[in-house]
Amino acid sequence: MGEERLIPLFDVKLGDREIAAVEETLRSGWLTMGPRTQEFEKVFAEHLGARHAIALSSCTAALHLAYLAAGVGPGDEVIVPAITFVASASAVRYCGATPVIADVVGQHDLGLDPEDVRARITPRTKAVCAVHYGGYAADVDALGRICEEHGLALIEDAAHTPSATPVGRERKLGTFGLAGCFSFFSNKVLSCGEGGLLSTDDDAVAEQVRSLRSHAMTSGTWDRHRGHSAGYDVLGLGFNYRMDEPRAALLTARMQGLEADIARRRELVHRYRGLLAGMPGVTVPYRDEEVDTSSCYVMPIMVDDAEVREPLRAKMLEGRVQTSVLYPAIHEFSAYEGTTEGSLPRAELAARTELTLPLFPTLTESDQDRVVSVLRESLAAVGRERSLA
Ligand SMILES: *Cc1c(COP(=O)(O)O)cnc(C)c1O
Numbered sequence: 001m002g003e004e005r006l007i008p009l010f011d012v013k014l015g016d017r018e019i020a021a022v023e024e025t026l027r028s029g030w031l032t033m034g035p036r037t038q039e040f041e042k043v044f045a046e047h048l049g050a051r052h053a054i055a056l057s058s059c060t061a062a063l064h065l066a067y068l069a070a071g072v073g074p075g076d077e078v079i080v081p082a083i084t085f086v087a088s089a090s091a092v093r094y095c096g097a098t099p100v101i102a103d104v105v106g107q108h109d110l111g112l113d114p115e116d117v118r119a120r121i122t123p124r125t126k127a128v129c130a131v132h133y134g135g136y137a138a139d140v141d142a143l144g145r146i147c148e149e150h151g152l153a154l155i156e157d158a159a160h161t162p163s164a165t166p167v168g169r170e171r172k173l174g175t176f177g178l179a180g181c182f183s184f185f186s187n188k189v190l191s192c193g194e195g196g197l198l199s200t201d202d203d204a205v206a207e208q209v210r211s212l213r214s215h216a217m218t219s220g221t222w223d224r225h226r227g228h229s230a231g232y233d234v235l236g237l238g239f240n241y242r243m244d245e246p247r248a249a250l251l252t253a254r255m256q257g258l259e260a261d262i263a264r265r266r267e268l269v270h271r272y273r274g275l276l277a278g279m280p281g282v283t284v285p286y287r288d289e290e291v292d293t294s295s296c297y298v299m300p301i302m303v304d305d306a307e308v309r310e311p312l313r314a315k316m317l318e319g320r321v322q323t324s325v326l327y328p329a330i331h332e333f334s335a336y337e338g339t340t341e342g343s344l345p346r347a348e349l350a351a352r353t354e355l356t357l358p359l360f361p362t363l364t365e366s367d368q369d370r371v372v373s374v375l376r377e378s379l380a381a382v383g384r385e386r387s388l389a
Helices: 014-026 035-048 059-069 087-092 113-120 141-149 203-212 221-225 245-276 306-318 346-354 366-388
Strands: 051-056 076-082 098-102 104-106 109-112 124-133 152-156 179-183 197-202 299-303 353-356
Touching: 014 245, 035 051, 035 197, 035 245, 051 059, 051 203, 059 087, 059 113, 059 124, 059 152, 059 179, 059 197, 059 203, 076 109, 076 113, 087 098, 087 124, 087 366, 098 109, 098 113, 104 346, 109 113, 109 124, 113 203, 141 152, 141 197, 245 299, 245 366, 299 346, 306 346, 306 366, 346 353
Parallel strands: 076 098, 076 124, 124 152, 152 179
Antiparallel strands: 051 197, 104 109, 179 197, 299 353
16 A cells, blocks of 8 residues: 555546537537526436426525425424435525434435334424435335325435436336435536536426526526517516536536446446455445446445444555545534434444445446455454554
């Protein structure tokens, strides 16, 4: 270990065709809310099998508008899993409502636990946010049933799943609830830098979201440009949550490679699972068959002993392998203190034992072998140091 090249957690390589699509857009002189955004929305809606796909500035914006569309307002509660990116919860606060943080299933499945959701429903609960952790489906059937029984909206945080399904299903994640919220942030499976999208089959939700993304104005710049409308009215409190044309063009171009990228991710995850099978001290969550319908956003592993995780990550970095933690538990952040009654033992264990290995479509098998051997050697070294201490 020592002088070798760093294997990054994540890497993105844009092709000439993708770069040309952006250049052509820049040369067109039409930079926001135009034909390329409409084209991307059409392509993504068809790809998902959703009636509506509305391009936005981020997934955080999509979550905000999804909660508003679900009627979430001051005094209301939204149930959110503890193991997710903080935006799933902060967007609840944007609405003046309270995120109620719930536990995950366990070390083999980091999705929201339906039974814990059931236990946290109160008369103020308005919605449940299902996060498809790492590309793997949360239990949308059980969560959907609970929401239906209690008259709640199911919102899917599909930031990790631009193209994934539950096992044995055709229907894509992001189409099971009232709205699906997607992220195109630079390190996501489908990326353009900053960007997001809300999908829905509900015409009224789509209309509301299209309006709120652009100041709740009665007509957009594009319509005015084409001479459709001279004046406009403002119907409510809206936002600037628009996507611009270069990003939309980049995303449409990148959609062509999406399934191939995901197929490569799945191949690499299966290979990791083979290499890690039986390695003492670590457990790999999810089952082989789940990999085949996942978008494989990340490669999570769980260490058996929480005390080992941070020294192990430091050792792996010395071995020139970058790792991360997906995620710290939300209810343990300073800003979310007191949001949960009691502890969330499974989320807390996951937050202390999870470690994410490098995964991206251009990761080579020899680099992957190096990741696994650095992991093995680092585990052994940390074990030796701990037995001496
Ligand atoms: C990245 C991410 C978000 C936020 O997406 P942005 O597009 O950066 O706003 C929300 N939820 C999850 C689970 C994410 O991973």
